[in-house]
Structures are given as structure tokens and as C-alpha cells.
Amino acid sequence: MVDVGSFIGQIFVIVLLLVIAIFVVVVIFRSIRIIPQAYAGIVERLGRYQRTLSPGLNLLVPFVDRLRPLVDMREQVVSFPPQPVITEDNLVVSIDTVVYFQVTDARAATYEIANYLSAVEQLTTTTLRNVVGGLNLEEALTSRDNINGQLRVVLDEATGKWGLRVSRVELKAIDPPLSIQDSMEKQMRAERDRRAAILTAEGSKQSQILEAEGRRQSEILRAEGDKQAAVLRAQGEAEAIEMVFDAIHAGEPDDKLLAYHYLQTLPKIADSASSKLWVIPSEMTEALKGIGAAFGGRAEDIPRKDPTPRSKPNGPTRAAADAALAAAREAASAADDIATEARKTTPGTAAGPGEAR
Known part of the structure; x- marks a missing residue:
């Protein structure tokens, strides 16, 4: 029969050993x-701060020391929701802020402030309203760096005793009212249109200036070319006249040759199709008379083989000379008559030499 007392003692011992092992x-x-x-980690001994645990293995006194929740020592980024802010010109804008901070003292962050995240958010909102409240909308939109700097300085000073270090504050967005946004868009559109019109006018002005400059240079070059051409043409004509003049004087022409060339030039006077009236100069008769005298003189200088009276010429040479002389005299007389008639029919024309005035 099993001893009940010893069995109970064994069970007690086993339970005690188990309790001791669990303990x-x-x-x-x-x-x-x-x-x-x-x-x-913050260690409290009997409810009082004892020490701060560093990363790694740490030993505590059981049932005496208590470890509080761990504190994150890394830099943290917190984005706060949009906050309505009234500017100096009484416009309500919504501003989103982003704060970069880091816990530098775990003990101060645990015991100096109950909730440092909420405290940073409220402090950011009040400081932001204080800073932006002294600026108008235009300054608030263009002075972000100034606002960020002021917020960081104020937050860093206020959170220093909480064991926090604010390294950076950024305004993520500044949203004015919709009506103000429409007005700003219209203003910017008008400004862009004005700049575009100014640039277009400047381009047109430069284009016209360049075109005028090009035309001026072209006219100058054309005038220079005409000048050079006229000079060269005048030089050529002068040289031609000089050569002709020298050739004429070198040839020693007599009155007969000059009269002959004068008669060759006369048809060119009426060469124009628009000539309705041809005034024959009085010098034409003199030229014809000179030609007739020349032919007559040559006829008289022809030697005769037999003494024959001048009234009875014989031979083909004498007959040709007399015919030419007669034709020249008739042409001179006809030209003289035509010139006289032309002077009579033309009012205001002076009488030629040898004519009755």
C-alpha cells in the first residue's frame, strides 16, 4: 500500500521546483x-528616474527597475494638416507645414513634455499665424525662405528644453482662396500677354530697322555703282571725242568733206516717228552749194583733149559732172524753198540768212 504522505511530499517538491524554475x-x-x-530606454527604479539605457545588452534589477517605452533618437519628419492663416490684407490662406526634428535628450523628452509631437504641432501653428499675419499675400507667397527661417528659430528655442532639436521647417503649400487664385491667374495672363506684345514690338522694330538699313546700304551701293558707271562712261566719251578730234585734225579735212558729212547727218533729224514738223536749217543750202561748187570745180579741172567751147561739152566725164552739178544745184534750191516755207508757216521763227525779214 502506497504511503500517501510521502506521495504528497513528492508532488509538493516537484511543484516547488517548477515554481522556482519559472521564477x-x-x-x-x-x-x-x-x-x-x-x-x-528610460529606467525607473521604484517609480523614480534611475538611468537611460544605451543601445545593446543591459541588466536591470527585477521587480525593482521598470523600463519605459523606448524613445526613437532618429530625425523625424512630421507633416501637419493645412492650417487657416489670416494675412495682413485680411485674406485667409491654408498653409501646410513639414517639420524636421530629432530627440537629443530622451529623459527631457519623457519627463519635460507629455506629448512632444502634439506640442510641436501646436507651436508650429501659432508661430506660423504670428509670422504670416504680418505679411500680405504677395509677400507670403514670395517670402517662403524668410518664413521658414523664422519658424525654425522659434521652434528650436521653444523645444530645446524638451530635449528636441528642430533642424528644418518647410512650407509645403500655400493655398489662397479660389477667387484670389482666379485673380492671380488673370493677372499673370495679362502680364504674359504684355511681355509677349513687348517682345513682338521689339522684334518688329528690329526687323524694320534692319530692313531700312539694308535698303540704305543697297541704295548707297547702287548710287556708288551708278557714279562709277557714269564716270567711266564720261571718261570713255571724252576719250572717244578726243580721239575723233585728233583724227579729224590729223586728216586736215577741207570744207567739201565737212559739207558732205553734214548732208549725211541731216536725215537723222527726221528719224523719230513722233516728228510732225521738220525745220530745215539755212546752213543746208550753203552745204549743197558747197557740194555743187566742188563738183563744178572738179569738172572745170578736167583736162580737155581738144579746145571745145564750155557751152558744148562732149564725152561721158563732162556729161556726168554737169549732171551732178545740176542735181546739186536743184537740191540746194529745193532745200532753200522748203526752209523758207517752213519758216513762214512756223510762227515765231526767225528768217534765215539772206532771206527777207
Whole structure:
């Protein structure tokens, strides 16, 4: 028969050993704490701050020391919702802010402020309203760097005793009212149209200036070309006249040759199709008389083989000379008559030499 007392004693011993083992495990578990990198742990002994645990393996006194929630020591980025802000010109704008901060003292962040995230948000909102309230809308839209700097300085000073360091504050968006946005868009559109019109006018002005300059240069070059051509033409004519003049004087022409060339030039006077009246100069008769005298003189200079009276010429040479002389005299008389009739029919024409005035 089994001894009941000894069996109960064995069970008690086994239970006690189990309790002791569980107690030891619990003690060991509560004594050892592993802190991750970039985190810090606050240890309280009997409800009072005892020390700050660094990353790594740390030992605590079980049932005496208590570890508070770990504090993140990395730089944190917090984006706050849009906040309505009234500007100096009484316009309500919505401003989104982003704050970059880092916990530098875990003890101060735990004991100096209850909720440092909420405190940073409220402090950012009040400081933002204070800074933007002294600016108008145009300055608020164009002075972001100035606003960011003022916010960072104020937040860094206020959060220093909380164990925080504010490294950067950014305005993510500034949204004016819709009516103001429409007005701003119209203003910008008008400004762009004005600049476009100015640029177009400047381009047109430059184009006209260049075209005028091109025309001026072209006219100058054309005038220079005409000048050079006229000079060369005049030089050529002068040289031609000089050569003709020298040739004439070198040939020593007599009155008969000049009269002959004068008669050759007369048909050119009436060469124009628009000539309705041809005035024969009085010098034409003199020229014809000269030609007749020349032919007559040559006829008289022809030697005769037999003494024959001048009234009875014989031979083909004498007959040709007399016919030419007669024709020249008739032409001179006809030209003289035509010139006289022309002077009579033309009013205001002076009488020629040898004519009755």
C-alpha cells in the first residue's frame, strides 16, 4: 500500500521546483534588456528616474527597475494638416507645414513634455499665424525662405528644453482662396500677354530697322555703282571725242568733206516717228552749194583733149559732172524753198540768212 504522505511530499517538491524554475526564468527575463540601435530606454527604479539605457545588452534589477517605452533618437519628419492663416490684407490662406526634428535628450523628452509631437504641432501653428499675419499675400507667397527661417528659430528655442532639436521647417503649400487664385491667374495672363506684345514690338522694330538699313546700304551701293558707271562712261566719251578730234585734225579735212558729212547727218533729224514738223536749217543750202561748187570745180579741172567751147561739152566725164552739178544745184534750191516755207508757216521763227525779214 502506497504511503500517501510521502506521495504528497513528492508532488509538493516537484511543484516547488517548477515554481522556482519559472521564477528564475521570469527574473532572468526581467533582468536582461536589449536596446536596438538609434533608440534609448528610460529606467525607473521604484517609480523614480534611475538611468537611460544605451543601445545593446543591459541588466536591470527585477521587480525593482521598470523600463519605459523606448524613445526613437532618429530625425523625424512630421507633416501637419493645412492650417487657416489670416494675412495682413485680411485674406485667409491654408498653409501646410513639414517639420524636421530629432530627440537629443530622451529623459527631457519623457519627463519635460507629455506629448512632444502634439506640442510641436501646436507651436508650429501659432508661430506660423504670428509670422504670416504680418505679411500680405504677395509677400507670403514670395517670402517662403524668410518664413521658414523664422519658424525654425522659434521652434528650436521653444523645444530645446524638451530635449528636441528642430533642424528644418518647410512650407509645403500655400493655398489662397479660389477667387484670389482666379485673380492671380488673370493677372499673370495679362502680364504674359504684355511681355509677349513687348517682345513682338521689339522684334518688329528690329526687323524694320534692319530692313531700312539694308535698303540704305543697297541704295548707297547702287548710287556708288551708278557714279562709277557714269564716270567711266564720261571718261570713255571724252576719250572717244578726243580721239575723233585728233583724227579729224590729223586728216586736215577741207570744207567739201565737212559739207558732205553734214548732208549725211541731216536725215537723222527726221528719224523719230513722233516728228510732225521738220525745220530745215539755212546752213543746208550753203552745204549743197558747197557740194555743187566742188563738183563744178572738179569738172572745170578736167583736162580737155581738144579746145571745145564750155557751152558744148562732149564725152561721158563732162556729161556726168554737169549732171551732178545740176542735181546739186536743184537740191540746194529745193532745200532753200522748203526752209523758207517752213519758216513762214512756223510762227515765231526767225528768217534765215539772206532771206527777207
